[in-house]
Amino acid sequence: MITRPAKAFVAFTAVAVLLFAGRPAPAEIIRVVATTTDLASLARAVAGELASVDVMIPPGADPEAFEPRPSDLAKLKDARIVIRVGLGYDHWLDKLLSLHADKTINRGGVGYVDASIGIPLLEVKGRSLDVTGNDSHAHGLANPHYWLDPANAGIISGAIVEAICAIAPQSLATITQNRKRFLAQLGTSITDWESMLNPHRGAKLIAYHNTWPYFARRFRLDILDAIEIKEGVPPSPARLARLASTIREQKVRVILQEPFAPDDASQLLARRTGAALIRLAPSVGSIPEAADYLSLFSYNVRTLADALSAGPN
Ligand SMILES: [Zn+2]
Structure with missing residues (x-):
């Protein structure tokens, strides 16, 4: 015998099914743009199917001689998360972001990831870091090639997870699991x-x-x-x-x-x-x-x- 609250629940479920049936899948695919292939690879490793990851500097190009094209500005359209190396390495991104009105992917926004934050840096130049990133020299603030210590992937991937979860909190369990699996594999490889x-x-x-x-x-x-x-x-x-x-x-x-x-x-x-x-x-x-x-x-x-x-x- 079905009780009244249970009947009400069945009715609610039926309505909910009708309401959601015509909608896109609740797990929205998050658009992520990374300046470099290295950050894009780490983003793919932790985000898995939750995100589509685009990259600005083409593989094989000299990243420190890169100049963005109009198509790179177009890549930022609908991007929910932007991941950069920082330290002046991808200084040209600031100009692109300023042309792009979306505050959430600009400095200070939930979708803005400067992957250098928290990295123990080498060859730091002076103490007054230009936080606006306007130093247009690829080695302007410190040596920027920090992704080449594989142990730094823990810090970088942590920042990526934080940004994705701020935008899509429902993905926390999946992405935490992905990152754990990736870091375990990386640890064995190291x-x-x-x-x-x-x-x-x-x-x-x-x-x-x-x-x-x-x-x-x-x-x-x-x-x-x-x-x-x-x-x-x-x-x-x-x-x-x-x-x-x-x-x-x-x-x-x-x-x-x-x-x-x-x-x-x-x-x-x-x-x-x-x-x-x-x-x-x-x-x-x-x-x-x-x-x-x-x-x-x-x-x-x-x-x-x-x-x-x-x-x-
Ligand atoms: Zn360099």
């Missing part, structure tokens, strides 16, 4: 990567661009110098001669090269000194094998460990 590079602890390296301080600190490597002093300016012959001496004197066996940077200087140094020249992925998609955040590290660690394991040059 242990593997550390053990692959452990025999090369303290290995001395030269890099073309100053990309690797976070990676080097995590894996106990010693980057002695960068070939390029200023973005886009090739080294002088005198500087190349000094670097060649450093490579010989310090027994540097490997030179790291960003795939999108000119490699004439690195090639010349490798020929002169016998050091091996290898291309590592500074960002997801800059090398085909680095298809996502995890495979970026797998590729970089394996390539570097192989080069360091090869006999003396």
Whole structure:
């Protein structure tokens, strides 16, 4: 026998079914825009099916030479969350956001994620950080390549989860579970990567661009110098001669090269000194094998460990 409250409940349910039947699925897909492929990969890892993630800097492009096109402004349309590297690395985003009226994705809004917040930064320049992000130099405030320490993915993904839950609180359980699973997998991988590079602890390296301080600190490597002093300016012959001496004197066996940077200087140094020249992925998609955040590290660690394991040059 059905009691009166139960009857009322059945009636309510029937009405609710009728009301919701014609509506889109209650789990709205959240539009997320990330400035870089690395942040986009982390957003996809934690958001899963809850979000569609778009990226501004194309994979394979030099992020520090990137200039937005009108289509990038269009990408912000209907975006609920914007994720940026900060620290001046994607300084051009401020202009785009100011052209875009939606306050929720502007600085201070619930959908605005500066992924550098909370990261223990390296190479910090001075104490007065320009919080408006108007310093239009990619290394203006500190070294911005912090995603290359995989342990920083915990902080970055935490900020992404917070933004998604502020917009879609009903997704809390799913997204927390996704993040937990991703960080567990990452944690196991970090242990593997550390053990692959452990025999090369303290290995001395030269890099073309100053990309690797976070990676080097995590894996106990010693980057002695960068070939390029200023973005886009090739080294002088005198500087190349000094670097060649450093490579010989310090027994540097490997030179790291960003795939999108000119490699004439690195090639010349490798020929002169016998050091091996290898291309590592500074960002997801800059090398085909680095298809996502995890495979970026797998590729970089394996390539570097192989080069360091090869006999003396
Ligand atoms: Zn850089």
